[in-house]
Amino acid sequence: MAAARTKTAKLSPVSQLQGVLVVLDGRTKIPTAELLTTIRAMVSDALAVLQEPDSTKQKIAFVLLAIxxxxxxxxxxxxxxxxxxxxVIDQPLYHWALREIHALAGAA
Known part of the structure; x- marks a missing residue:
C-alpha cells in the first residue's frame, strides 16, 4: 500500500490531469453527459495553464481560470x-484571484 502512495506522489500534476482525461475517455460507467462535459472542460483548462512555458503567462492564465x-x-x-x-460562488478563490491580480499589476 505504501508503494502505491509513493508511485502516485511521483506523478506530475500534468500527468495526473491527463490520466483523468484517459479515464473519462474510457468506456466505463459514467454519471451524466453534463458532468463529463464540465469535468473535461475544467481539466482541459487546467492542462493548458500547466503546460504554458512562460511562468508569467502561466500565472495570469491560472488567475483567470480561478476567476x-x-x-x-x-x-x-x-x-x-x-x-x-x-x-461569486467561491469567495475564497475569488478573493485570492483578486489579490493576485493586484500583485501582478503592482509588479508591472
Whole structure:
C-alpha cells in the first residue's frame, strides 16, 4: 500500500490531469453527459495553464481560470435590455484571484 502512495506522489500534476482525461475517455460507467462535459472542460483548462512555458503567462492564465471557476455569469434580456449578473460562488478563490491580480499589476 505504501508503494502505491509513493508511485502516485511521483506523478506530475500534468500527468495526473491527463490520466483523468484517459479515464473519462474510457468506456466505463459514467454519471451524466453534463458532468463529463464540465469535468473535461475544467481539466482541459487546467492542462493548458500547466503546460504554458512562460511562468508569467502561466500565472495570469491560472488567475483567470480561478476567476472563471469562482464566478457564475448569467445574461438575460429584460424589456429589450441585456442585463448581466455575476455571482461569486467561491469567495475564497475569488478573493485570492483578486489579490493576485493586484500583485501582478503592482509588479508591472
Amino acid at each position: 472563471q471557476q469562482s464566478t457564475e455569469v448569467v445574461v438575460r434580456v429584460v424589456r429589450g435590455k441585456e442585463i448581466t449578473r455575476v455571482t
